[in-house]
Amino acid sequence: MSLAHTNTHPSAAATGVTAPAGFSAAGVPAGLKSTGKNDVVVVKNHGPEFTAAGVFTSNRVAAAPVHWSKQVLADGRIDAVVLNSGGANACTGAEGFANTHKTAEYVAQLLEVSAGDVAVASTGLIGEQLPMDKLLPGVKAAADTLADDQNASDQAAAGIMTTDTVPKLVSRIVGESGSGQVIIGGMAKGAGMLAPALATMLVVLTTDAVLTSQQADDALRAATAMSFDRADSDGCMSTNDTVLLLASGASGAAPVMEEFTAALTDACCELAAKLIEDAEGADHTIAIRTYNAATEADALEVSKAVSRSNLVKTAVFGKDPNWGRVLSEVGTTKAAFEPDELNVSINGVMVCKNGGVGEDRNLVNLDERNVSIEIDLNAGTEQATVLTNDLTHDYVHENSAYSS
Amino acid sequence: MSLAHTNTHPSAAATGVTAPAGFSAAGVPAGLKSTGKNDVVVVKNHGPEFTAAGVFTSNRVAAAPVHWSKQVLADGRIDAVVLNSGGANACTGAEGFANTHKTAEYVAQLLEVSAGDVAVASTGLIGEQLPMDKLLPGVKAAADTLADDQNASDQAAAGIMTTDTVPKLVSRIVGESGSGQVIIGGMAKGAGMLAPALATMLVVLTTDAVLTSQQADDALRAATAMSFDRADSDGCMSTNDTVLLLASGASGAAPVMEEFTAALTDACCELAAKLIEDAEGADHTIAIRTYNAATEADALEVSKAVSRSNLVKTAVFGKDPNWGRVLSEVGTTKAAFEPDELNVSINGVMVCKNGGVGEDRNLVNLDERNVSIEIDLNAGTEQATVLTNDLTHDYVHENSAYSS
Structure with a gap:
């Protein structure tokens, strides 16, 4: 089960709270x-x-x-x-x-x-x-x-x-x-x-x-x-x-x-x-999947830590595949992993291998709305995905002006 | 002891790592x-x-x-x-x-x-x-x-x-x-x-x-x-x-x-x-003091929670004394307090009293660089101050462009 979903709607014309009888x-x-x-x-x-x-x-x-x-x-x-x-x-x-x-x-x-x-x-x-x-x-x-x-x-x-x-x-x-x-x-x-x-x-x-x-x-x-x-x-x-x-x-x-x-x-x-797709001022929807974790709780802790990093979120806004900021967040967790066994892929390009430089970061294209960050902990078989969005000028604008 | 400091310099001309002998x-x-x-x-x-x-x-x-x-x-x-x-x-x-x-x-x-x-x-x-x-x-x-x-x-x-x-x-x-x-x-x-x-x-x-x-x-x-x-x-x-x-x-x-x-x-x-005064792209330096806490650890937990809220930080950037966002962060902590006994002062104006509306928020002036947010937990005698800064367009700019 993940945040990905299938599409089995009752019919094109029946959705929302009145779709079911009663x-x-x-x-x-x-x-x-x-x-x-x-x-x-x-x-x-x-x-x-x-x-x-x-x-x-x-x-x-x-x-x-x-x-x-x-x-x-x-x-x-x-x-x-x-x-x-x-x-x-x-x-x-x-x-x-x-x-x-x-x-x-x-x-x-x-x-x-x-x-x-x-x-x-x-x-x-x-x-x-x-x-x-x-x-x-x-x-x-x-x-x-x-x-x-x-x-x-x-x-x-x-x-x-x-x-x-x-x-x-x-x-x-x-x-x-x-x-x-x-x-x-x-x-x-x-x-x-x-x-x-x-x-x-x-x-x-x-x-x-x-x-x-x-x-x-x-x-x-x-x-x-x-x-x-x-x-x-x-x-x-x-x-x-x-x-x-x-x-x-x-x-x-x-x-x-x-x-x-x-x-x-x-x-x-x-x-x-x-x-998340409609989050305030967001340019990108970011799916952060942590896999090969020792436990699902570990995978969730890592994905959540990365999803809360303003530095990761501003990097995605700037279309910058800054895997160092991802690793830096992984390092703040208690999940089971060895730093030199971590892999990070951004939109399918494994920019970090074994805790260091991997494939060419220039191969990563962050022009599209949907961004995938995948973190391989190399510590087991569990996984979890967290959705977040980037941190943008519009987020700052909307939230600095909301009540004024 | 707090982040406030006195100014007892050896002399105007001796500061930095070579100030002491040796x-x-x-x-x-x-x-x-x-x-x-x-x-x-x-x-x-x-x-x-x-x-x-x-x-x-x-x-x-x-x-x-x-x-x-x-x-x-x-x-x-x-x-x-x-x-x-x-x-x-x-x-x-x-x-x-x-x-x-x-x-x-x-x-x-x-x-x-x-x-x-x-x-x-x-x-x-x-x-x-x-x-x-x-x-x-x-x-x-x-x-x-x-x-x-x-x-x-x-x-x-x-x-x-x-x-x-x-x-x-x-x-x-x-x-x-x-x-x-x-x-x-x-x-x-x-x-x-x-x-x-x-x-x-x-x-x-x-x-x-x-x-x-x-x-x-x-x-x-x-x-x-x-x-x-x-x-x-x-x-x-x-x-x-x-x-x-x-x-x-x-x-x-x-x-x-x-x-x-x-x-x-x-x-x-x-x-x-x-x-903190020189933090990337910051317009405001924010001192968050939690007082009347049951323990210093409680005070520190509350001040840190508030200091990490993007919504509080964007509000300060927008010169908006949005105490609801402060209370919302206090509510995420495990500190000892009753919600209807919380007071929040922003730059000396107690905008939240007993967990609800206090003095007129329009009395708060957030034009100056230094901002004081004071949270009264009404649960003891301990306190702690955390320094942070606001979340600004320049922060997003600097951090989205840093490695590119």
Whole structure:
């Protein structure tokens, strides 16, 4: 399993959170974004089942909606999710938590469900109260226009975007066609702040599979560990990361869990790749694969260390196959290796052999968007890939100007 | 003790490695740098004692001169140091180590000392062999022009510069004037790659104190832990970091070790501050002080986490007092704190109080070079300060173009 993914979409016209049976969604502009674009989203599970699982930021300064949604998930049930861009509702104290609570209560009232089954997710600037006078009318407009068609998925995916340049949707089919088949749909946002674990990344995954809450939780944790946890844009961890999986059971089919988990992982890898491809100001998407490692943990540690090096990332921006900076990062890890047995290939050219100069670095072409850095530890048979992007003038520009 | 330092120079005219009695130095251009500037340096200890200590990069992919100099220091004695810029001699395999050995042997022959007492330090690009046909004549020219005056210190400090824009020299007086007084001198280079522990940073400290090798080692480790270990420019750790302390005993005086260590620490703090002030492409020098921490280790963990955040660093570049990004980094640590008891002050304005909005962020003025970020953990009485710099367009430019 890796961040590479296959492409088994249900059909060209069915992707996003309404692709599986049993879900409706809406995204509307409520004025939280100054641009007038969609910023409030509701996703509703119509059942017959309401199984759910979630994975959240491990940041101890977590936003109000993260605290709320964790409580909601305690019983493994979610009936609806309300999401907003244009404000993170993080570092907003008691008033911020009250606003999250109020939003969930309002959704519950509109959709005739329990507030304790309404998850909330927010993204945007930290440290500002949400404008409730705009948010609540937006929630009503979204609840009033819920639909299960492709447009609903598209509007919802657009409504969670911040600095993203494109909406990010996904879908997968699991199992043979016929009564045993189930569908997975999903959407994601998050153009920066992807990592160390998760980052301001909001993801809602839906499925019409029949799942127990334990099965949903196991599948979601396995999928995120192989996908979002291995996508690291700038090494920063958000206060708001939320990944939710909602299962309606509307297909009537209980999938083979191994197949379901593989498809969910594949869908998450596609979304993770889309996040990195759209990362703030990035010119290059860099896949860092460490192989021949003693353990998968070693491979992951090395790939992550390299993915967080500003010197490696600026070198790729400058189209400079600077393998010395790669080796220098490998040397900071505790992975098993001997320095004089390391090989590094950049876009297929082994520029470093046995810890020293290898093939001619001038053979490396870094003109294309996708860059492959492969590190051979010569210490075993395990591997892991981490996706990141380069560090560019545009990254500095976007992140120095974001709140000003 | 902190990175702040006092200014007790021996005199306006005596600073750098030849400030203490018993040392001569030279820096010459040997053609390793294409600019024609000084790139080969020799520092000689004339005794009567030859006590020495060293601290090196913890990078497992260490350069040939690091491996060599560690061996030299095994007996706590150094007679001379030869340094070069224009090439790191890292990831250069057996040939690289042979070149380091050959350089030490040549210095030993010229100065009539043992090669096993000649330390070597290199800085520059990784993964290229040193041009020995240029280096060795440079070594001879330096050895032939050793002097103990201020110009010798200046030429030596210039000879270890890479992307540094100014040479960095220091001196301190320890003890009462008269027979008990000893002098400390030093030089440093390293405009980027300062961290996680040390970084391509070469530092040579000299003193005319009478020290045992154990005293020298204890003092140097204490001094680096409070200075260079707390200066973190871009989170990257070099393959070549080397900090050496040479003691000639020429003063005849054995200092009170507490006083000596304090002065050495102070000198190292001054050099560390100069390194950060001259960091590649930086617009701002940022002092991140975490206080009211349960332990000094907690304070250091928090300050270091904040110092490595690209989002904090780009915000400072954009003159944006974005305290949410500071809190978000604090939340990634294991330090003792409650999120709703955190305060953050930027340049004296407490923009975050009790984990939420504090004083008006528009009161913060980030026009000046020096920026203070103070984080109150409200969990104890300990503190620690880490120096870093902002992340700028010029950083991206310099590091994307460095080897091309």
